[in-house]
Amino acid sequence: MKTKFKISSRLNRIFLSLAVFILIISTMDAQTDDFTCATTDSADPDPMGVYSGGVDFTSLNPCDPIVLNIYFWGINRPNGQNDFPNRANDVLRGVANLNILYNEFGIYFKYRGFEEIDSPTLPNDSNGYYVLEGVIDYFNMVTWATNEGFRKPDAFNVYLFGWAGFGGGIAPNLSGSTHCGVNSGGISKVTLVHEIAHNLTVKHTRSSTEHATRDINDPNFNADTAGDAVVDTAANSGFRDNSCACYPFVDLTTCSYIGFEEDNVGEFYQIFPIDVNNAMGDAYPCSQIHLTTGQGIRAREALIADVQGNFDPTLTTIASLYEPYAGEYFVSGPEPNPYNPPLFQPGFNYRFLECECNCPEPSPYEDVSFSYTNNSLLTISKNNTSFSSITHPNHTAIQIDLDLCEPYGQNTRRCYDNWNKAADSGTVTKFEDNVLIIM
Ligand SMILES: [Zn+2]
Numbered sequence: 001m002k003t004k005f006k007i008s009s010r011l012n013r014i015f016l017s018l019a020v021f022i023l024i025i026s027t028m029d030a031q032t033d034d035f036t037c038a039t040t041d042s043a044d045p046d047p048m049g050v051y052s053g054g055v056d057f058t059s060l061n062p063c064d065p066i067v068l069n070i071y072f073w074g075i076n077r078p079n080g081q082n083d084f085p086n087r088a089n090d091v092l093r094g095v096a097n098l099n100i101l102y103n104e105f106g107i108y109f110k111y112r113g114f115e116e117i118d119s120p121t122l123p124n125d126s127n128g129y130y131v132l133e134g135v136i137d138y139f140n141m142v143t144w145a146t147n148e149g150f151r152k153p154d155a156f157n158v159y160l161f162g163w164a165g166f167g168g169g170i171a172p173n174l175s176g177s178t179h180c181g182v183n184s185g186g187i188s189k190v191t192l193v194h195e196i197a198h199n200l201t202v203k204h205t206r207s208s209t210e211h212a213t214r215d216i217n218d219p220n221f222n223a224d225t226a227g228d229a230v231v232d233t234a235a236n237s238g239f240r241d242n243s244c245a246c247y248p249f250v251d252l253t254t255c256s257y258i259g260f261e262e263d264n265v266g267e268f269y270q271i272f273p274i275d276v277n278n279a280m281g282d283a284y285p286c287s288q289i290h291l292t293t294g295q296g297i298r299a300r301e302a303l304i305a306d307v308q309g310n311f312d313p314t315l316t317t318i319a320s321l322y323e324p325y326a327g328e329y330f331v332s333g334p335e336p337n338p339y340n341p342p343l344f345q346p347g348f349n350y351r352f353l354e355c356e357c358n359c360p361e362p363s364p365y366e367d368v369s370f371s372y373t374n375n376s377l378l379t380i381s382k383n384n385t386s387f388s389s390i391t392h393p394n395h396t397a398i399q400i401d402l403d404l405c406e407p408y409g410q411n412t413r414r415c416y417d418n419w420n421k422a423a424d425s426g427t428v429t430k431f432e433d434n435v436l437i438i439m
Contacts, residue, residue, distance in 0.1 A: 035191050035284045036167030036240070038135050041203040042175065046229055050305040053224035055232040055294040063405040066107050066303050067316045069155035070095065072114040073145065074184065075162060078121045078129050083162055084184040088114055091160075092346055092387045093188035099347030100382055101193050101279075101289050103402075105296030107200075107303065109156075110320045111345040117150050132164035138181045151179070154313045156199060158192065160184045168284075171198035176308035190287045194279050197291065200299035203228040205281045206238035212267040220265050232294040234275040235263055239283035247283055250276055255286035319365035321348070322398050322414050327391070331361050332420040341391040346384055349401035351376040352393050355415035362392070362416040370415035372397045394418050 052059075072091045076082045084090075095111045102109065119129040126133060130141050141159065142151075151157050157179040164170070164183060169191040171180035180195035207227025211220045212235045223231045239250050239257075249259025257271035275281065277288040280295065291299075303311050324342030344350065354377055357363055357370035377393050382401075384390065392398060397415040404411050 034167055035169065035186055035189065035194075035287065036245075037191075037194060037198075037204070037282070037284075038138075038164070038166035038170040039195070039198050039204075040173050041228075042173040044175075045225070047175070047305070047307050050307060051229060051298055051301050053229060053231055053294070054297050055230075055292070057293045060106055060293070060297060060300065061405070063403045064106060065318055065402065065404070066300065067318055067320060068107065068109055068303075068311070068314050069112045069152070069316050069320075070098070070109045070158065071112045071152040071155040072158045072160060072187075073150055074114065074116045074160045075130050075141070076116055076118045077162075078119050080116075080118050082116060084160075087116075087160060087184050087187065089387065090184075090188040093385065094158075094182075094192040095345050096347030096382065096385075097188065097193055097289055098196060099345075101291060102196075102296070102299070103347075105291075105293075105300050107296075107300060108318075108321065109347075110316050111325050112152065112155050113325065115150070117145070117148075120144065130161060132161050132166070132170075132181070135166060135170060138164070138170050141181070142179055154316075156180075156196065156314055158182055158187075158195075160187055169195040171195045173198070174308065175201045176302065176306065176310045178310050178314055190279050190289050193289050193291075194287070197280055197295065197299065201302040202230075202280055202291070202295050202299055205230075205233045205275065205278055206236055208237055209264065210235040211265055212263045212269045214270075220267065228280065228295075230292065230294040230298055232292040233278060233280070234269065234271045236269055236271055236275065236281070237261060237263070239276065239281060239286075247285070250283045250286065252283075252285050255283065318402070318404065319413075321345075321400060321402075322365050324392070329361060329392070329416065330394075330418065330420075332418075343388065344390045344392065344398070346380075346387055346390060347382050348380075349382045350378070350380040350390065351399040351401075352378040352380075352396035353399050353412055354395060355397035355412075355417060356395075357415045357417050359415050360418040360420055362414040363397075365413050368410050368413070370397065370417070372412055372415065392416055 074087050091114045098109045122129055132138050145151055159181045161181055162184055168183045168186045177199050180199055182191045182195055205228050210227030211222050213220050239247050241248055251258050255273050255276045257276055261269050276283045276286050277290055279287055279291055306312055325345050327340040327342040329342055353372045354375045355370050355372035363370055377396050380390050395417050397412050399412040402411045
């Protein structure tokens with residue numbers, strides 16, 4: 001009896017510790033990784049003549065690129081403490097995700113940088129600094145950041161807060177905003193591409209008024225104007241039940257819709273896993289980095305129309321994608337020690353092709369007079385996560401896998417053919433693992 005008691009008491013203690021451990025883990029998850037979005041969709045009708053409602057990929061003309069500057073701000077505690085040691089690396093992953101997703105719609109993001117900034121002390125706030133308890137805290141934070149100069153007027157500004165009571169992300173619901181907030185634990189996940197989609201006027205797919213029918217001849221057809229006004233996203237009244245923060249009609253293991261719900265004219269919703277997975281759906285545990293063609297067309301049409309005039313200052317050129325975001329080129333003289341080679345943003349397929357010209361500094365983007373071969377000395381996939389390897393080897397030009405129309409033309413640019421190093425030191429160059437090493 002005594003022994004039994006001992007065992008059960010010990011078991012109890014084990015169970016209790018386990019429960020506390022699970023609670024801690026799940027609380028940590030809730031703070032860092034849970035993705036729910038606090039953006040409210042604008043109920044205003046779309047402006048006339050901006051959106052075609054089209055879903056035809058060939059209408060996109062994605063070879064006519066729109067390139068947007070993007071800048072990131074990581075919010076620290078007031079004493080400078082950063083609770084997210086991988087944040088700078090995660091930002092690069094986020095930039096890659098944005099490009100991998102949006103490039104197919106002819107939208108490109110030029111990474112302009114990442115800065116850590118300290119939250120002010122907020123004596124009247126329950127945490128004393130910028131943990132975002134409510135939506136208003138986000139807007140107060142942006143006002144503070146803008147006043148402090150932590151806002152680039154010529155870029156999309158992404159504020160990476162630590163935690164928020166409302167979940168993982170938020171963007172203004174205006175048509176054409178250029179800032180958003182993303183929790184630091186979600187920057188490399190779907191949260192960033194979701195909030196940027198809001199900036200580009202893409203709404204959540206949930207709607208209480210959109211009808212199930214996709215038949216344009218059906219009198220109940222309203223998919224082109226109701227809800228997200230995108231025809232190739234299935235109508236749904238929302239997957240998330242906010243009262244229980246649960247998903248009563250979604251099998252979260254398969255991300256399949258298992259409900260028999262009707263729209264407000266009594267027709268069953270037609271919802272497939274790809275609709276549950278959509279980046280703008282609210283089955284958040286299932287959300288993937290995926291948008292439909294219709295959503296991409298809407299984003300691109302918003303950029304082209306630029307109704308509020310907010311997008312225009314954020315535009316940059318294709319040439320900027322051929323510029324490093326960090327590091328510098330070796331030109332002549334003693335090699336700096338340590339040497340910070342030029343680094344290029346991830347998210348593109350690069351080939352660094354053998355080239356020849358009299359160009360100890362890389363030739364300007366506009367100058368295509370150099371000669372080059374199809375021999376790649378360094379090949380980088382858009383999915384590459386070894387970010388320090390994306391550099392520009394000597395004696396190569398940069399080829400980015402862009403489908404460019406005239407007048408952009410050639411996508412191999414900027415020959416870097418520098419013989420100074422070899423001449424200065426008498427050393428040789430060699431190849432190692434397909435990477436040109438300057439000895
Ligand atoms: Zn959202």
